[in-house]
Amino acid sequence: MQRPLIQNLLLLLFAIQLSSCITTHHTNYLQETKNFIPSYNDSVSYQDYLIKEDDRLFIQVYSMDDKTNALFNGSGSQNTQLMSGTGSNQNLDLFTYIVHSDGNIIFPLVGEIYLKGKTIRQAKDFIETAIKPILVINSVDVRMVGRTFSVIGAGKSGKFTFPREKVNIYQAIAMAGDLGFYVDRSKIKILRETENGSIIKTFDVRSIDIINSEYYYLEPNDVIFIQPLKEQFFGVSTIWSAISTLVTTYSFGVIIYNSFIK
Incomplete structure (x- = not known):
């Protein structure tokens, strides 16, 4: 017995x-949608980010007039440093404007400019339109600063700055040092802030269909949650x-x- x-x-x-x-079935990316690899609708392409409350916008005004440049961008040395990316955070903050709860920024000489819900390109046009009746300028440069995403779980933890306007999920994973061998790639979660509150998106990062889905591109302040495999x-x-x-x-x-x- x-x-x-x-x-x-x-x-x-x-x-x-x-x-x-x-096995490699558990760990490989961009796998075909078979053998329990899910497919996702090819319905959502990249959409330009819409400016939200508390976003920080770095704004520079370009003009042939040195006094106008100095007024909006600081001294010549400060202006050169900011354009080359060598300026200090203190100098950067001087020309960074916060989007308030009412959707406006407060801009010198102009006053309130409503930018909430606009893309960066639309914000550039709105600011140029607001300044031109007052001063002669050539153009305006608008960039978002302080754009970050976070990674939490399964031994990964960190906060990362967007290196460019668009960052996809695979670039984010690479910036975090890739997912560990024992990470469950079939249940990646993203916590995202929206106008209607926070939402959680769960997806399988192994699927090749991710590329053309709503899960592909990150947005500022996204939090990526990863969890270990049961194995x-x-x-x-x-x-x-x-x-x-x-x-x-x-x-x-x-x-x-x-x-x-x-």
């Missing part, structure tokens, strides 16, 4: 080990490690059998 019981236990352990193996409990990453663990388990079972059963 005891021998079949031990054999059944060993077979059960073997089945568990095989089911817990982590991490067994620590089995390949068939060879499964066999090694099985042999060890079998040997341990034989020792117990010889010591207590015979």
